[in-house]
Amino acid sequence: MKKIITFITLFISGYFISNAQSVDCSSARFDTEVFANLDTTNNVVFGSNFDYNGVSTTLTMDIYEPQGDTMAARPLIVWAHGGSFLSGTKNDLDVQQLCEHFAKRGYVCASINYRLGIAFPYNQANTTASVFRAVQDMKAAIRFFRNDAATTNDYMIDPNVIFAGGSSAGAFTALHLAYLNEYSELPATIDTSVLGDMEGNSGNAGYSSEVNAVIDL
Numbered sequence: 001m002k003k004i005i006t007f008i009t010l011f012i013s014g015y016f017i018s019n020a021q022s023v024d025c026s027s028a029r030f031d032t033e034v035f036a037n038l039d040t041t042n043n044v045v046f047g048s049n050f051d052y053n054g055v056s057t058t059l060t061m062d063i064y065e066p067q068g069d070t071m072a073a074r075p076l077i078v079w080a081h082g083g084s085f086l087s088g089t090k091n092d093l094d095v096q097q098l099c100e101h102f103a104k105r106g107y108v109c110a111s112i113n114y115r116l117g118i119a120f121p122y123n124q125a126n127t128t129a130s131v132f133r134a135v136q137d138m139k140a141a142i143r144f145f146r147n148d149a150a151t152t153n154d155y156m157i158d159p160n161v162i163f164a165g166g167s168s169a170g171a172f173t174a175l176h177l178a179y180l181n182e183y184s185e186l187p188a189t190i191d192t193s194v195l196g197d198m199e200g201n202s203g204n205a206g207y208s209s210e211v212n213a214v215i216d217l
Contacts, residue, residue: 046140053119061111063109095111116132167172174211
């Protein structure tokens with residue numbers, strides 16, 4: 001885990017530099033764990049949608065913030081767990097540890113739940129749809145934070161500096177969120193009249209779901 005954290009830290013620092021983001025990296029913040037303690041808000045509802053069985057599912061996430069932080073606009077990382085789109089939760093150890101490590105460095109982190117399950121039979125159409133649902137849910141989580149930044153600013157994030165990351169299936173979700181951006185790229189098996197469009201109907205409509213970069217584990 002330590003090697004992974006170091007690599008991701010270097011990656012994000014390189015992003016700030018190469019894109020001239022107005023984020024102060026002159027201190028140890030973002031590079032090392034400068035905060036000893038965290039504030040964690042569990043089970044924050046960011047939306048809802050229908051699962052593969054047509055059952056309404058409430059979407060929740062856990063939000064990690066550096067305790068005592070006074071920075072008003074902090075970069076955000078939204079993480080998605082692995083599990084082959086069949087299992088896993090926002091409490092999985094790897095995403096939980098990633099949230100803790102990076103929140104101690106001064107980021108706001110969120111570990112999300114997304115809709116799981118693949119309809120039978122396990123063919124290309126049904127497995128592809130499961131990925132599409134996960135992407136829609138992750139987009140809703142990102143929109144949640146931009147909505148918050150524009151209204152109550154409870155989580156003090158910078159809406160211009162948002163990253164998406166994940167492990168295994170969560171990594172596929174983050175990659176598709178960033179790079180599947182044209183309807184011409186959608187597989188023929190995706191029926192948007194049933195599943196919803198590329199942004200989806202999982203919540204927080206009217207805000208951008210774009211990210212600055214992807215962390216693919």
